[in-house]
Amino acid sequence: MDKKITHEVRVRFAPSPTGDPHIGAMRTALFNWAFAKKNKGKFILRIEDTDKKRQIEGSIENIIEGLNWLGLNYDEGPGIEGDYGPYIQSLRKNRYIDAVNKLLDDGNAYMCDLTPEELEKMKEEQKLQGKPPGYNGYSRNRSREDLEKSKKKGLPIVVRLKVPLSGNIEFTDLRRGPMKFDLSKIDDFVILKADGLPTYHLANVVDDSSMLISHVLRGEEWISSTPKHLLLYKFLGLEPPSFAHLPLIFGKDKAKLSKRHGASSIIEYQQSGLLPEALVNYIALLGWSPRNDKEVLSYQDIIDNFDFEGLSVSPSIFDPEKLSWLNGVHIRSMDNETLIKLAQDTLPKEPDNKNKLNNKKLSKIIPLIKERIKSIDEIYPSIKFFFIYTKPKKSIIKCGTLDDNEVKEILNKLVTDLNALLEKDNKTHADIEKLLRDNCENLGLKLRDYLGLVRNCITGAEVSPPLFESIEILGIEESVSRIQDCINIL
Numbered sequence: 001m002d003k004k005i006t007h008e009v010r011v012r013f014a015p016s017p018t019g020d021p022h023i024g025a026m027r028t029a030l031f032n033w034a035f036a037k038k039n040k041g042k043f044i045l046r047i048e049d050t051d052k053k054r055q056i057e058g059s060i061e062n063i064i065e066g067l068n069w070l071g072l073n074y075d076e077g078p079g080i081e082g083d084y085g086p087y088i089q090s091l092r093k094n095r096y097i098d099a100v101n102k103l104l105d106d107g108n109a110y111m112c113d114l115t116p117e118e119l120e121k122m123k124e125e126q127k128l129q130g131k132p133p134g135y136n137g138y139s140r141n142r143s144r145e146d147l148e149k150s151k152k153k154g155l156p157i158v159v160r161l162k163v164p165l166s167g168n169i170e171f172t173d174l175r176r177g178p179m180k181f182d183l184s185k186i187d188d189f190v191i192l193k194a195d196g197l198p199t200y201h202l203a204n205v206v207d208d209s210s211m212l213i214s215h216v217l218r219g220e221e222w223i224s225s226t227p228k229h230l231l232l233y234k235f236l237g238l239e240p241p242s243f244a245h246l247p248l249i250f251g252k253d254k255a256k257l258s259k260r261h262g263a264s265s266i267i268e269y270q271q272s273g274l275l276p277e278a279l280v281n282y283i284a285l286l287g288w289s290p291r292n293d294k295e296v297l298s299y300q301d302i303i304d305n306f307d308f309e310g311l312s313v314s315p316s317i318f319d320p321e322k323l324s325w326l327n328g329v330h331i332r333s334m335d336n337e338t339l340i341k342l343a344q345d346t347l348p349k350e351p352d353n354k355n356k357l358n359n360k361k362l363s364k365i366i367p368l369i370k371e372r373i374k375s376i377d378e379i380y381p382s383i384k385f386f387f388i389y390t391k392p393k394k395s396i397i398k399c400g401t402l403d404d405n406e407v408k409e410i411l412n413k414l415v416t417d418l419n420a421l422l423e424k425d426n427k428t429h430a431d432i433e434k435l436l437r438d439n440c441e442n443l444g445l446k447l448r449d450y451l452g453l454v455r456n457c458i459t460g461a462e463v464s465p466p467l468f469e470s471i472e473i474l475g476i477e478e479s480v481s482r483i484q485d486c487i488n489i490l
């Protein structure tokens with residue numbers, strides 16, 4: 001269904017600032033961004049803030065921050081003015097009023113003075129009669145003069161579009177193909193509210209047209225708005241863009257995606273140790289695929305492969321485990337230096353400790369944990385023991401079924417042997433490994449029990465990065481001192 005693209009591609013992400021940006025919104029942004037990049041077009045950010053009641057302070061900043069963090073930079077938008085600004089709808093009022101006046105003058109729209117309470121009552125009555133509730137065309141055939149009088153009296157006046165009472169409206173969705181909507185099912189919807197601000201429908205059409213948007217890629221939840229928009233384009237004598245509606249995103253229980261499915265706002269993801277490239281990779285696969293077997297995708301892979309054919313028509317399912325797996329994959333493919341920098345950001349600023357982590361130490365530690373972590377947030381807890389020693393509880397200073405005195409004896413011997421190793425030239429992790437394995441064999445202990453005891457003493461925890469390497473990095477002296485502490489606990 002990919003049409004040959006002949007015009008300059010100009011696409012937009014048009015969020016309403018009604019909360020923190022969520023997965024679905026960022027997926028829309030990503031697909032628009034990738035489509036623009038692939039076609040050497042422009043990606044525009046437009047803030048749709050005409051519903052002032054639903055606006056939440058700080059959301060515009062968070063949307064911009066989310067886009068920046070994910071690397072989805074826009075070419076035009078707030079702060080990056082282009083030729084078609086301003087890019088915030090509340091700053092574009094005159095354009096909407098001009099459009100409303102044209103529609104009124106041409107007889108394609110009309111004013112209505114029904115109060116919200118009267119409208120509610122109308123709907124209640126319709127429901128009682130078993131009819132679908134909706135606006136019944138109350139002012140459709142009243143004179144403009146009559147309604148102007150109501151306006152002068154101070155009654156709340158809205159403007160509604162005069163939707164044809166019969167016929168169809170058709171368009172070809174770039175993924176789904178031909179779509180047909182019955183106009184008799186569409187109410188005379190409001191285009192200008194009583195507060196003088198346009199509704200989403202009007203502002204969206206006026207702006208997509210005046211910003212020369214070539215393609216509208218938006219969530220499927222907007223598909224029922226498309227016939228309304230097409231009517232507006234027609235009445236305003238404007239050329240509509242092409243449309244592609246992106247599949248819905250559900251939780252595993254097939255319900256609308258929400259927090260309880262493990263989906264967080266982008267801002268929360270940013271703070272939770274997720275890599276932006278992993279999140280972008282994951283959301284790219286929500287309802288789209290490069291149509292090869294690849295699941296691990298870079299930004300460039302997404303750009304190169306993005307097309308409408310790859311969009312699925314059925315809903316996609318959000319799977320937090322897969323996101324976490326992909327994050328691990330991206331962490332592993334990162335070069336150590338970048339990972340060390342990221343790790344540093346997660347460490348407490350000034351660890352008040354003699355074993356303070358320096359870069360040299362970190363560059364030895366990071367490769368040890370790189371294979372195991374699934375989130376940047378896991379770095380600090382898994383390496384904390386290198387510089388802050390928390391003595392283990394007595395209950396984990398144990399070795400199989402041996403009693404405390406026997407454990408003490410084993411640890412004393414280990415202290416002696418490690419001290420002896422200190423005197424030698426060779427004290428790499430391989431030497432440490434040999435020493436521990438030999439000791440274990442000579443003592444006739446199970447390797448798991450013995451190494452578990454040593455690990456618990458030295459790291460203070462039951463899980464740690466590979467033990468022999470950890471001892472080498474920590475240093476034999478520090479390890480001996482920790483074992484000594486444990487002997488004293490017994």
Ligand code: GLU
Nearest residue numbers: 014015016048204218222
């Ligand atoms: N303001 C709408 C939203 O919040 C935009 C929908 C569209 O892209 O047309 O998603």
